[in-house]
Amino acid sequence: MRNLRLNAPASVVADYFRLFVNRRAYTLQSNRPHPESARHYYYRPKDNKTGQGLSLTPDTIRRHLEGEITIGLYSINPATQCSKWVAVDADYQDSLTDLLKLSFYLRQDGVESALENSHRGGHLRIFLAEPLPARDCRIYVCGLALRLGIPVKGGKQREGIEVFPKHDALKPGRYGNAMRGPLGIHRGAAQRFWFDGADEDLEKQMCYLNSLPKMTGDQLARLIAGKAIPPQLAPPEPKAEPEMRRHAAGPEFRILDHINTKLRTVGHNNVTRFPSCAEEGHDRSGDNLSISIEDPRKYICWAGCTRDMIRAAVGCPRPVQHALHGQKKEASNVEIRCDSDGLARGEVPCGGSEGDGLRG
Numbered sequence: 495m496r497n498l499r500l501n502a503p504a505s506v507v508a509d510y511f512r513l514f515v516n517r518r519a520y521t522l523q524s525n526r527p528h529p530e531s532a533r534h535y536y537y538r539p540k541d542n543k544t545g546q547g548l549s550l551t552p553d554t555i556r557r558h559l560e561g562e563i564t565i566g567l568y569s570i571n572p573a574t575q576c577s578k579w580v581a582v583d584a585d586y587q588d589s590l591t592d593l594l595k596l597s598f599y600l601r602q603d604g605v606e607s608a609l610e611n612s613h614r615g616g617h618l619r620i621f622l623a624e625p626l627p628a629r630d631c632r633i634y635v636c637g638l639a640l641r642l643g644i645p646v647k648g649g650k651q652r653e654g655i656e657v658f659p660k661h662d663a664l665k666p667g668r669y670g671n672a673m674r675g676p677l678g679i680h681r682g683a684a685q686r687f688w689f690d691g692a693d694e695d696l697e698k699q700m701c702y703l704n705s706l707p708k709m710t711g712d713q714l715a716r717l718i719a720g721k722a723i724p725p726q727l728a729p730p731e732p733k734a735e736p737e738m739r740r741h742a743a744g745p746e747f748r749i750l751d752h753i754n755t756k757l758r759t760v761g762h763n764n765v766t767r768f769p770s771c772a773e774e775g776h777d778r779s780g781d782n783l784s785i786s787i788e789d790p791r792k793y794i795c796w797a798g799c800t801r802d803m804i805r806a807a808v809g810c811p812r813p814v815q816h817a818l819h820g821q822k823k824e825a826s827n828v829e830i831r832c833d834s835d836g837l838a839r840g841e842v843p844c845g846g847s848e849g850d851g852l853r854g
Contacts, residue, residue, distance in 0.1 A: 498679050498686050502559035502696055507552050509700045510559065513621060514567055514675065516577055518549040521566035521672050523681045529778055534681035536566050536672070558678045559696060561686070566672035569628070569659040576625035580635050581658040581673055585615035592644045592655065593618045599642055603717060606707045609690045610676055613683040617673070623708040629662035633718045636727055648727045662729065749785060749793050752808040762787055770807040771797045 521536040528535055539548045548554075550565070558565045569577050584593050593616050597607050600620070610617040620635070635657050639646050645654030660671045677699060679686050688694045692702035757764040764787055767780035777797065783804075786792040795804055805812050 498684075499561040500559065500696055502556045504552075504556075506559065506696050506700045507555045509704060510555050510677070511552060513578065513703060515550060515555075516571045516625070517568050517573075519547055519568055519669060520550045520554065520675075523564040523566065523674070525563075525681060527682070538669075555675075558675050561679045564678045564681055565675045567675045568670055568672045570661065570664050570670045571625060572664045572666075572668070572670075574625060575628055575663040577628050577631060577659050578622055578625050580620040580622070580631045582618040582635065582639075583612070583615075583656040583658065583673065584618075584654075585612065586653050589615040589655070595642060596639055596644060596655075599638060603638075604713065605709050605717075608703060608706060611687045611690070613680050613685070613687070617676075619676070619689075621703065621706055621708045622714075623710040626709075626711055626714055628659035629723070630714055630718055632657060632659060632662060632727075633721050633723050634714060636724055637718075637721055640724055646724075646727060651726070662723065746791070747805065747810060747812075748790055749804070749808065750790050752810050753783070755780075755783075757785075759787070760784075768795055768797070768799070768804075768807070770803075771795065771799070 519538065522539045523536050524534050527533060540546060541548060554563070554565060557563045569579070569581070571577070582593065582596065584590070593609060597609060597618055600607050605620060608619045608621070610619060620631075622631075636646050639655060639657070645651055647654040647656050658671060658673055664670050674680060677686065677688070677696065686694075689699055689702065692698045753766065755766045755769070757766045758781075759765075760781070764785045765781040766783050766785075767777050768783040771777035771782045772780075782795050782797050784794050784796065793804065799807070802812060
């Protein structure tokens with residue numbers, strides 16, 4: 495990818511930091527594809543000595559813009575629950591048509607946006623005059639999209655646009671979802687994607703983004719007056735703490751009591767190496783077994799092992815009568831939230847650190 499390398503002046507780096515960076519935590523896209531999936535996954539880089547996550551610096555931004563690395567940027571500052579931008583990611587069939595439609599109606603509301611090309615579709619960016627509450631941004635953009643008949647992914651809607659920030663607010667210690675930093679190289683596509691509206695030059699691109707009118711807090715307040723987040727996109731009610739139940743045959747099975755491999759947290763789940771898969775060479779990343787943090791009774795092997803196979807592998811096979819009874823309910827205890835704050839399985843490469851969801 496050396497032929498995609500560019501020079502990023504200090505002024506461009508400073509403007510980029512001001513426009514896009516909400517917090518100093520960031521993710522890094524792996525230079526090498528995963529040996530099994532061939533995807534270039536993202537991970538949170540850590541200091542080799544301390545194990546602490548690295549903080550974003552102007553030099554990190556420079557290296558991203560010049561093409562040496564590719565970073566992902568988080569959409570919410572946890573200290574304020576605010577964001578500097580709203581991004582709409584669309585990668586389904588005819589998604590660009592929906593993005594152009596949304597851009598048109600945003601302009602009718604006096605809101606300017608910038609269209610960025612992507613590997614499978616496009617990203618529409620709205621820049622804010624000052625960091626504004628993530629919840630208010632979502633109320634406006636999600637509500638407008640639904641009124642226009644544009645599907646918004648979430649709840650039972652499996653295909654549609656994704657609106658970043660994807661959360662109204664972050665819980666303590668959470669990172670939320672990140673997106674590939676604009677104007678860098680997408681490692682999987684081996685391509686740099688640009689914003690429409692300016693020549694394919696870093697300084698001209700940044701000049702264009704700086705010139706766009708930014709949405710103000712007063713403007714957003716008027717647009718969402720009397721509105722709330724659409725009910726189909728509202729966060730689910732908190733679940734009651736799972737009760738410990740005992741079966742007639744003995745205590746309830748808890749997989750964490752039967753494994754001794756090292757766990758690492760990926761969003762809402764703990765992931766670890768699954769011994770039987772590893773022995774067969776199918777778990778090189780050490781993340782085939784995923785266990786829900788919220789309810790450890792829920793677990794899944796991403797290599798396709800059934801519940802009975804998993805229990806047998808950890809040395810606690812189910813009694814025959816329970817195995818037969820459970821064949822029709824195989825999914826009941828393996829339903830895992832795969833959106834770690836949006837992260838699907840495998841978003842951590844071999845040797846990488848924990849990570850949350852990131853869109854490319």
